[in-house]
Amino acid sequence: MVIKVGSSSITEAGGKISQEKMKSLTAQMASLIRQGMELILVSSGAVAAGLERLGWSRAQITIPEKQAAAAVGQGILIGMYQQLFAAEQIQIAQLLLTRADVEDRKRYIHIRNTVETLLRRGILPIVNENDTVAVDEIRFGDNDTLGSLVALVAEADALVMLTDIDGLYTSNPARDPNARRISEVTEITPGLKAMAGQSISRVGTGGMQTKLAAAEIATQSGIETFIASSQEPDVLTKIVSRQQVGTRFFPHHRLSGKKSWLAYGTRVEGSVTVDAGAAEALIDGYGSLLLAGVEKVSGEFLEGAAVAIRKADGEEIGKGIVHFSSFDLRLLLERKKVEKKQSHYPVVIHRDALVILVKEGNQ
Numbered sequence: 001m002v003i004k005v006g007s008s009s010i011t012e013a014g015g016k017i018s019q020e021k022m023k024s025l026t027a028q029m030a031s032l033i034r035q036g037m038e039l040i041l042v043s044s045g046a047v048a049a050g051l052e053r054l055g056w057s058r059a060q061i062t063i064p065e066k067q068a069a070a071a072v073g074q075g076i077l078i079g080m081y082q083q084l085f086a087a088e089q090i091q092i093a094q095l096l097l098t099r100a101d102v103e104d105r106k107r108y109i110h111i112r113n114t115v116e117t118l119l120r121r122g123i124l125p126i127v128n129e130n131d132t133v134a135v136d137e138i139r140f141g142d143n144d145t146l147g148s149l150v151a152l153v154a155e156a157d158a159l160v161m162l163t164d165i166d167g168l169y170t171s172n173p174a175r176d177p178n179a180r181r182i183s184e185v186t187e188i189t190p191g192l193k194a195m196a197g198q199s200i201s202r203v204g205t206g207g208m209q210t211k212l213a214a215a216e217i218a219t220q221s222g223i224e225t226f227i228a229s230s231q232e233p234d235v236l237t238k239i240v241s242r243q244q245v246g247t248r249f250f251p252h253h254r255l256s257g258k259k260s261w262l263a264y265g266t267r268v269e270g271s272v273t274v275d276a277g278a279a280e281a282l283i284d285g286y287g288s289l290l291l292a293g294v295e296k297v298s299g300e301f302l303e304g305a306a307v308a309i310r311k312a313d314g315e316e317i318g319k320g321i322v323h324f325s326s327f328d329l330r331l332l333l334e335r336k337k338v339e340k341k342q343s344h345y346p347v348v349i350h351r352d353a354l355v356i357l358v359k360e361g362n363q
């Protein structure tokens with residue numbers, strides 16, 4: 001189970017790190033680990049801890065100052081976890097990741113192997129974004145997304161996002177007194193997304209919007225997801241025993257590890273447009289994408305890049321790892337036009353390296 005703890009769950013109202021809140025959460029996790037559960041903790045709080053130590057204000061802070069604060073605060077945060085878990089006789093490990101680490105298949109495998117090794121030896125991995133190197137293009141940007149991708153890497157059974165509110169409401173209760181909590185979600189619809197608002201706390205990032213996006217990634221990968229309040233007594237035990245707390249999101253069919261990574265871990269660098277026949281075959285789950293079915297190439301990419309697969313009307317039907325660079329693909333398309341009928345069309349995206357993101361897809 002991946003447990004994501006937001007900054008608001010381990011700080012006091014003014015943004016100061018709360019040893020008491022951290023102690024309550026670590027005691028609950030320790031109890032689950034002792035019962036034999038394998039846990040991964042994704043914890044925010046580095047920026048908050050750094051700002052507190054440096055005596056800096058959160059108002060009008062630059063990105064480099066935030067990164068500097070995180071660099072100061074991460075050590076403090078992990079030091080506190082070290083102390084609290086040591087008291088429970090639990091060994092911890094620190095993993096600092098960026099989006100680029102997850103996008104690269106080799107690095108993804110290395111992360112997975114490290115996590116697996118730690119878990120097998122009873123060590124609790126504690127993950128945060130590597131804020132120092134995370135500029136816009138390689139940022140998760142919020143730890144909710146990081147939590148969902150860690151759940152994917154670890155092929156977790158469940159993702160729990162603990163926050164300062166007891167679940168998803170029909171609108172932000174801080175602003176709307178008529179807001180009602182939604183206790184169960186089977187489908188994350190556009191209507192549901194419209195209910196999720198931004199964070200209004202001093203320390204949080206993304207509010208319910210990023211939590212819903214994370215829930216979508218996780219449930220589409222077959223991972224049951226929960227949003228609950230870190231202040232609820234014994235919240236983790238209640239979730240494990242499926243008592244009604246917070247909002248529970250039911251999982252969809254499970255994609256294989258590689259297909260989940262393709263769908264949510266990678267960032268596309270271009271696209272290939274396919275004809276109607278190829279689109280139908282791919283959606284129905286038959287075969288690889290051959291050059292015969294490719295009509296157009298957009299963007300510049302090298303072989304091995306992740307690209308979107310689009311229908312002629314522009315709808316994205318899936319993603320895959322392409323065998324040719326965009327330059328070579330355009331050359332092959334030109335040749336296809338001149339040579340007309342060919343007996344053997346090369347594979348552009350192999351079936352094992354593509355994922356269909358629209359319904360009816362046979363994965």
Ligand SMILES: Nc1ncnc2c1ncn2[C@@H]1O[C@H](COP(=O)(O)OP(=O)(O)O)[C@@H](O)[C@H]1O
Nearest residue numbers: 006007008163169171172197199204205207208
């Ligand atoms: N529909 C909604 N339901 C519940 N909370 C919402 C909603 N829309 C916005 N929010 C806000 O999201 C906040 C939780 O997100 P955030 O502050 O980012 O927490 P964390 O630090 O735990 O990631 C809530 O305190 C609330 O103000």
Ligand SMILES: N[C@@H](CCC(=O)OP(=O)(O)O)C(=O)O
Nearest residue numbers: 007044045046047142143205
């Ligand atoms: N890496 C940042 C986390 C930022 C973040 O996503 O915060 P939150 O919305 O509280 O989970 C930190 O440790 O402060």
